[in-house]
Amino acid sequence: MKISTKGRYGLTIMIELAKNYGEGPTSLKSIAQANDLSEHYLEQLIAPLRNAGLVKSIRGAYGGYILSDVPSKITAGDVIRVLEGPITPVEGIEDEEPAKRELWIRIRDAIKGVLDNTTLEDLANHRDDEEVEGYMFYI
Amino acid sequence: MKISTKGRYGLTIMIELAKNYGEGPTSLKSIAQANDLSEHYLEQLIAPLRNAGLVKSIRGAYGGYILSDVPSKITAGDVIRVLEGPITPVEGIEDEEPAKRELWIRIRDAIKGVLDNTTLEDLANHRDDEEVEGYMFYI
DNA sequence: CAAATGCCTATCAAAATACTATGAAATGAA
DNA sequence: TTCATTTCATAGTATTTTGATAGGCATTTG
Numbered sequence: 001m002k003i004s005t006k007g008r009y010g011l012t013i014m015i016e017l018a019k020n021y022g023e024g025p026t027s028l029k030s031i032a033q034a035n036d037l038s039e040h041y042l043e044q045l046i047a048p049l050r051n052a053g054l055v056k057s058i059r060g061a062y063g064g065y066i067l068s069d070v071p072s073k074i075t076a077g078d079v080i081r082v083l084e085g086p087i088t089p090v091e092g093i094e095d096e097e098p099a100k101r102e103l104w105i106r107i108r109d110a111i112k113g114v115l116d117n118t119t120l121e122d123l124a125n126h127r128d129d130e131e132v133e134g135y136m137f138y139i
Numbered sequence: 140m141k142i143s144t145k146g147r148y149g150l151t152i153m154i155e156l157a158k159n160y161g162e163g164p165t166s167l168k169s170i171a172q173a174n175d176l177s178e179h180y181l182e183q184l185i186a187p188l189r190n191a192g193l194v195k196s197i198r199g200a201y202g203g204y205i206l207s208d209v210p211s212k213i214t215a216g217d218v219i220r221v222l223e224g225p226i227t228p229v230e231g232i233e234d235e236e237p238a239k240r241e242l243w244i245r246i247r248d249a250i251k252g253v254l255d256n257t258t259l260e261d262l263a264n265h266r267d268d269e270e271v272e273g274y275m276f277y278i
Numbered sequence: 279c280a281a282a283t284g285c286c287t288a289t290c291a292a293a294a295t296a297c298t299a300t301g302a303a304a305t306g307a308a
Numbered sequence: 309t310t311c312a313t314t315t316c317a318t319a320g321t322a323t324t325t326t327g328a329t330a331g332g333c334a335t336t337t338g
Contacts, residue, residue, distance in 0.1 A: 001142050003228045011239060041328055060336020061282040076242060089142045099265030100150060103215060103257055110249035118242055126238035180297055199305020200313040
């Protein structure tokens with residue numbers, strides 16, 4: 001029931017690229033340093049994002065990565081699906097007994113509703129005073 | 140981003156107990172056979188459910204397990220929390236940068252909304268013709 | 279050419295997952 | 309009382325996933 005560091009760090013990368021959108025390429029090194037992450041590990045995460053066409057790379061000195069599209073056109077769901085696989089609380093929903101299948105579908109759709117309606121623009125322009133309240137409790 | 144067999148089989152057990160509620164104890168053996176699961180494995184899953192007070196056990200021949208409360212008072216969230224831990228898409232939401240923190244909170248609350256509003260009664264009495272439509276697509 | 283950067287492959291330790299194995303303890307029925 | 313049934317407890321284990329680390333080649337800029 002968890003999103004691993006793949007999805008989390010992948011989102012971190014994409015949010016940084018969104019912040020720098022229109023200002024030329026951003027190197028993984030700078031993202032790794034700014035977020036205290038392993039550059040080598042981020043390389044492994046951005047490879048699938050590049051293969052999926054979400055980012056473009058520019059090789060060589062002063063190279064780096066840029067988003068393939070405007071931040072408002074790329075969603076958190078796009079990123080998570082590439083790095084974590086299909087959004088679903090269980091493998092093979094179809095094989096489940098109907099009562100449970102319906103439960104998994106409801107959960108899946110709830111998660112999809114959030115991820116597919118949150119864009120990189122939303123995340124990059126987040127205003128910290130718009131915080132959700134009471135997030136600490138009733139886990 | 141997945142619920143493991145712990146949570147899934149745990150729910151299976153609890154739904155079976157809900158179906159038999161009021162009719163004496165149900166053995167794990169019968170649940171394991173009916174669902175083609177390892178009885179030994181189910182034993183390991185029901186131990187935390189017993190410790191959490193969700194089920195009561197009756198030892199010895201013709202023993203088994205019964206729900207500690209009526210099926211309408213136990214939710215899927217109760218079961219999942221015991222077997223999978225707190226409902227949250229990431230560990231340590233508080234430590235995340237605000238934009239991502241808010242995303243995780245929205246996902247968490249969406250999942251909680253489903254799990255805490257689905258009771259064992261709902262699951263045990265599920266009518267298969269009330270199925271959600273279009274669940275196959277747009278994963 | 280040198281430095282910076284992306285690209286590629288391999289390796290690996292730790293944790294989680296999904297069981298399996300063994301046997302003791304309790305209980306009801308014969 | 310004896311036996312089958314069932315829970316209870318602990319340990320072991322194979323496989324996969326996670327979260328990296330290492331080394332080096334390829335490309336581009338200054």
